[in-house]
Amino acid sequence: xxxxxxxxxxxxxxxxxxxxxxxxxxxxxxxxxxxxxxxxxxxxxxxxxxxxxxxxxxxxxxxxxxxxxxxxxxxxxxxxxxxxxxxxxxxxxxxxxxxxxxxxxxxxxxxxxxxxxxxxxxxxxxxxxxxxxxxxxxxxxxxxxxxxxxxxxxxxxxxxxxxxxxxxxxxxxxxxxxxxxxxxxxxxxxxxxxxxxxxxxxxxxxxxxxxxxxxxxxxxxxxxxxx
Amino acid sequence: xxxxxxxxxxxxxxxxxxxxxxxxxxxxxxxxxxxxxxxxxxxxxxxxxxxxxxxxxxxxxxxxxxxxxxxxxxxxxxxxxxxxxxxxxxxxxxxxxxxxxxxxxxxxxxxxxxxxxxxxxxxxxxxxxxxxxxxxxxxxxxxxxxxxxxxxxxxxxxxxxxxxxxxxxxxxxxxxxxxxxxxxxxxxxxxxxxxxxxxxxxxxxxxxxxxxxxxxxxxxxxxxxxxxxxxxxxxxxxxxxxxxxxxxxxxxxxxxxxxxxxxxxxxxxxxxxxxxxxxxxxxxxxxxxxxxxxxxxxxxxxxxxxxxxxxxxxxxxxxxxxxxxxxxxxxxxxxxxxxxxxxxxxxxxxxxxxxxxxxxxxxxxxxxxxxxxxxxxxxxxxxxxxxxxxxxxxxxxxxxxxxxxxxxxxxxxxxxxxx
Numbered sequence: 071x072x073x074x075x076x077x078x079x080x081x082x083x084x085x086x087x088x089x090x091x092x093x094x095x096x097x098x099x100x101x102x103x104x105x106x107x108x109x110x111x112x113x114x115x116x117x118x119x120x121x122x123x124x125x126x127x128x129x130x131x132x133x134x135x136x137x138x139x140x141x142x143x144x145x146x147x148x149x150x151x152x153x154x155x156x157x158x159x160x161x162x163x164x165x166x167x168x169x170x171x172x173x174x175x176x177x178x179x180x181x182x183x184x185x186x187x188x189x190x191x192x193x194x195x196x197x198x199x200x201x202x203x204x205x206x207x208x209x210x211x212x213x214x215x216x217x218x219x220x221x222x223x224x225x226x227x228x229x230x231x232x233x234x235x236x237x238x239x240x241x242x243x244x245x246x247x248x249x250x251x252x253x254x255x256x257x258x259x260x261x262x263x264x265x266x267x268x269x270x271x272x273x274x275x276x277x278x279x280x281x282x283x284x285x286x287x288x289x290x291x292x293x294x295x296x297x
Numbered sequence: 298x299x300x301x302x303x304x305x306x307x308x309x310x311x312x313x314x315x316x317x318x319x320x321x322x323x324x325x326x327x328x329x330x331x332x333x334x335x336x337x338x339x340x341x342x343x344x345x346x347x348x349x350x351x352x353x354x355x356x357x358x359x360x361x362x363x364x365x366x367x368x369x370x371x372x373x374x375x376x377x378x379x380x381x382x383x384x385x386x387x388x389x390x391x392x393x394x395x396x397x398x399x400x401x402x403x404x405x406x407x408x409x410x411x412x413x414x415x416x417x418x419x420x421x422x423x424x425x426x427x428x429x430x431x432x433x434x435x436x437x438x439x440x441x442x443x444x445x446x447x448x449x450x451x452x453x454x455x456x457x458x459x460x461x462x463x464x465x466x467x468x469x470x471x472x473x474x475x476x477x478x479x480x481x482x483x484x485x486x487x488x489x490x491x492x493x494x495x496x497x498x499x500x501x502x503x504x505x506x507x508x509x510x511x512x513x514x515x516x517x518x519x520x521x522x523x524x525x526x527x528x529x530x531x532x533x534x535x536x537x538x539x540x541x542x543x544x545x546x547x548x549x550x551x552x553x554x555x556x557x558x559x560x561x562x563x564x565x566x567x568x569x570x571x572x573x574x575x576x577x578x579x580x581x582x583x584x585x586x587x588x589x590x591x592x593x594x595x596x597x598x599x600x601x602x603x604x605x606x607x608x609x610x611x612x613x614x615x616x617x618x619x620x621x622x623x624x625x626x627x628x629x630x631x632x633x634x635x636x637x638x639x640x641x642x643x644x645x646x647x648x649x650x651x652x653x654x655x656x657x658x659x660x661x662x663x664x665x666x667x668x669x670x671x672x673x674x675x676x677x678x679x680x681x682x683x684x685x686x687x688x689x690x691x692x693x694x695x696x697x698x699x700x701x702x703x704x705x706x707x708x709x710x711x712x713x714x715x716x
Contacts (some may be wrong), residue, residue, distance in 0.1 A: 131342040135369055135712050136394035136475060138346070139438060146457035161342045176715075179339065179347060179368045186340055208388055211379075213372035230391075231475055 123167070123193060124248035127156040127241065130166035132186065135173025136231045137200040143234040144241075156241060163189040168244070170237070171217050174202035180215045187221050195248070197240055198223045201230045302527055332360065339368040343446055343701045346711030357696050362689045366682070369715040377675035381641030382408055383482060385672065389662070390476045393679060393713030395438055398424075398431040399655040401480035403662035403677070406561065407651035408482050411644050411666055414616060418605040420484030421563040425600045426497065427470070427479060428562075429593040433504065434463040435656035436586050443705035444515065447524055452514060459507055462500055469493050482642065483617040484610030494601050501594040508590050525580040529691040529703040533577065539690070540683045543658025544585045545707065549577035555654040562653075567599045579706045616642050641670040657681055657708060679713040
């Protein structure tokens with residue numbers, strides 16, 4: 071759904087007066103019908119929500135490696151992600167709805183990334199930024215895991231690192247995706263719907279295979295640290 | 298020390314309400330000292346990457362701290378063993394991702410030393426120009442993100458504005474913003490384009506005034522001063538014991554800088570100063586880096602003034618690719634080109650350690666060659682990794698809020714720490 075702004079032109083004053091009359095209750099009959107036809111747009115609630123959420127993405131402040139520096143550039147003055155409503159970066163995954171995997175994900179980091187993704191509330195989206203998190207990039211070795219292996223990714227941005235413009239293009243593509251058709255089918259195909267964080271005992275009770283979604287990273291998480 | 302500064306005393310002397318007095322009545326029932334172990338990271342915006350810290354707190358005071366690294370381990374050193382010498386450069390560049398020219402420099406320098414190769418003076422000067430631009434860029438990112446951690450968001454916009462103009466220069470000379478692969482074994486990959494020198498000059502002319510503006514924002518800001526001064530002091534002796542180098546060591550007054558101590562890449566041709574601090578607190582570290590921004594612009598201007606004419610890469614056809622036009626006329630050039638592209642250059646057996654002064658300290662690369670076209674071992678001494686050792690000493694018995702300021706000023710790059 072795209073909101074088209076029409077130039078107001080000289081009609082503006084007349085429209086303002088009509089709106090004032092409407093608020094006063096002075097408009098009646100055909101005038102009122104015309105007013106409603108001009109001003110009221112009908113849509114479904116779902117589409118309105120998609121329009122709103124696509125224009126207010128809250129990315130997670132989560133940097134991994136080189137791409138994180140370029141990711142920081144999109145909030146800076148040249149690109150200014152605030153123009154598209156994603157200037158409110160959130161440090162807590164529970165307040166964010168977009169995770170940008172900016173850099174190489176090592177085997178040690180992968181369970182933590184998955185856990186952070188699971189902690190995000192639906193609806194949530196993931197962008198794999200750069201070659202490393204999409205396909206391991208130049209590091210085709212024992213240490214790096216592509217993001218698709220352990221979490222659902224909505225969009226890949228190629229580059230090593232991608233230019234900030236490329237990431238911005240990716241975010242705008244994601245915006246279009248959210249607005250037009252959030253159900254792309256692949257989530258159902260990969261059972262990537264509604265991933266949530268489960269306690270290990272809970273995950274076992276629900277018959278999860280070990281190491282699958284919801285299994286928090288042992289020894290790498292906050293809860294074990296205090297012990 | 299930090300915990301007893303005048304500011305802290307005043308802060309602690311404030312009593313809020315009678316409620317607190319009543320809380321004190323029950324204080325005797327509670328254990329006197331309860332330690333809390335807090336996990337910070339690996340996902341935490343203040344750790345500048347994926348560093349994980351186990352902090353033992355007594356109230357708000359940090360009693361012990363243990364950094365846990367390895368969350369960004371990429372296996373770069375091992376990958377290097379599997380690549381021909383000239384294909385190692387892009388891999389090793391991605392290590393410390395704010396100092397990519399320095400990463401390329403240490404590796405190329407080590408290989409060139411093993412080859413006993415003479416580098417043309419023009420290539421050396423071009424390397425100096427790019428490395429110093431890189432140092433400015435790295436310090437700008439440090440300044441912007443550190444100020445962000447201290448709560449000054451406007452610094453972030455200013456620093457990233459200047460960073461973009463440095464990256465534009467990199468893009469002009471090499472076509473890439475980051476990880477440019479501009480340095481080549483034997484020189485640089487291409488001569489600078491027309492108009493590059495003028496744009497660098499314009500940048501160098503504007504930069505000192507920008508640094509003045511940054512200082513005008515930060516250096517008279519009471520909050521910044523209170524959060525930096527007398528915080529995180531470690532003695533010079535202790536830093537030397539831990540092997541700390543770079544601005545952290547220079548902040549204590551030790552003028553150790555490899556550009557002066559062991560000049561490489563014709564740094565002895567330039568007239569510049571090594572800024573040092575006196576106390577070794579966070580404020581000195583901040584001031585040393587700010588002064589380095591100014592000194593770097595001076596070096597770049599001198600390098601542009603004295604930029605020698607001549608080849609930008611060595612004429613040794615066993616090491617560097619022949620120019621394109623020779624391929625059409627010379628059979629020999631074609632053979633050299635074929636051998637270099639298919640197999641790469643061969644390096645005589647031996648080992649070498651080549652250090653340079655990166656924005657964070659001594660960055661060194663150890664290369665062992667077994668005579669083949671691939672290195673037998675590549676090891677990198679990364680300053681971020683070594684400097685991080687001093688972090689527990691800096692923050693012990695200080696406030697946890699000061700710990701955030703200290704790690705910002707410490708400037709570890711986790712890509713370099715974990716490699």
